[in-house]
Amino acid sequence: MKKLSAGFALFVALCFPVMPAGAAGLSEGIRQIYLQQKDGTEQSIGELVFSAAQHDQFSYKVTMNHHLFKDYFLSMKEMKCLEGPELWCFIPYPYEQPRTVSSEDFRWLEHDLLFMFKKPEAFGANFWNGIYYKMELTENGIRGTAHALDLNLLASPPDDLSQPPVGEFDIDSADLEKRWLPFIEIR
Template identity: 40%
Template sequence: MRKYVILSFVISHLFSGPVFSDALSGTKVVSLVAGDGTKVAIGSVEFQPSGDVTSYRLTFDQAPFAHHFLSMRPFKCVEGPQKYWCLVPYPYEIRREVTEGDLTDLEYDLLFIWKGAAEYGINMWNGVYYDLVIEGDRITGSLRELDMDTLSAPPAPGNFRPLSADILHEADPDSHWLPGVVIE
C-alpha cells in the first residue's frame, strides 16, 4: 500500500508543474509561407520555458535577405518576383516573452512592410502583421494589414501593446506574396 502512495505522490508532482506546449520549447525554424505553400526560411527562434512564461531569442538568417536603401533608411528584404517583404525591427521595448495565450511579443518581432518590386521607396501603410496561433507543436500566423505610421511615435511608458486590434485589418491572402508564417 505504501508504495502505491509514494508512486501516486511522485506522479502527481511530475505533472503538477507548468505544462509547456511543444510549440514553445526548443529551437524552431521561422518561415514565411507563400500562397502556394512554398516556404522561405528566414531564421530561427529559441524558446526557454521558465515558470508561467517562455522567453525567446529570435535570430534572422542573412541569406534570404537582400539589402535595400528605401525611403532614406536601410532595409533587409526578401525579394519576390512582384513584391518585396522588408523586415521592420520593432523600435520600442518588449519583453520577448510569450505564453500559450499571448504571442504578441513574437508578433511584434515579425513585422514587415511590403513594396512592389519595381517601386522606388516604401509606403508605411503597407505594413504586415502576422497574427500568431499555436497549432499542435508549431505556431502559424495569418497576415493582417496595418499602417506602420502607428509606430512613428513611442507608446506611453510601460505600454508594451500599442498595436490594438482596431488598427489591424483583415487581408486578402490571394493579394499577397507571403500571406502566412510558420514556426516549426
C-alpha cells in the same frame, strides 16, 4: 485496481484536456521561422529560441537569417528585403519590450516579426503597407496569418513599453490572394 467507468473517464477528459501536440512549440528549444506562399512553398528566414520564464510564459530570442535578404535603401532607411513578386521587407520592432509569449498571447512575438511589402517598381517605402502576422498555437507549432497594419503607428514610442502597442483595432484583414507571403510558421 478498479476499472474507470466511461462517465468518469469522460469527466476527466473534459476537465483535464490533453495538451495538443502544438504545445511543444512552446517548450524550451530552437524553432525555425518559415514564411509561406499561398501554394505552401516556404522559406526558412530565421530561428527562434524559447527559454522558460515564469508561470506559463516563455522568453524568446529571434535571430533572422540576414544573408537571405537583400539590402535596399528605401525612404532614407536601409532595409533587409526578400525578393519575389513583391519586396517583403523586415521591419524590426524599434522599442524595448519583454520578449515573452504564452500559449494564449503571442503579441510580443507578432511585434518582432513585422514586415512591409511593396511592388519592386514602386518608389520608396510605403509604411502603410505593413504586415502583422496574427499568431496562434496549432498542432504543428505556431501559425500566423498576414493582416494589414499601418506601420506609421510605431513612428513614436508607446506610452507604456510593457504593453504591446498594436491592438486588435489597429490591424485589418489583408487580401491574402494578393500577398506573396501570407503565412508564417514557427516549428
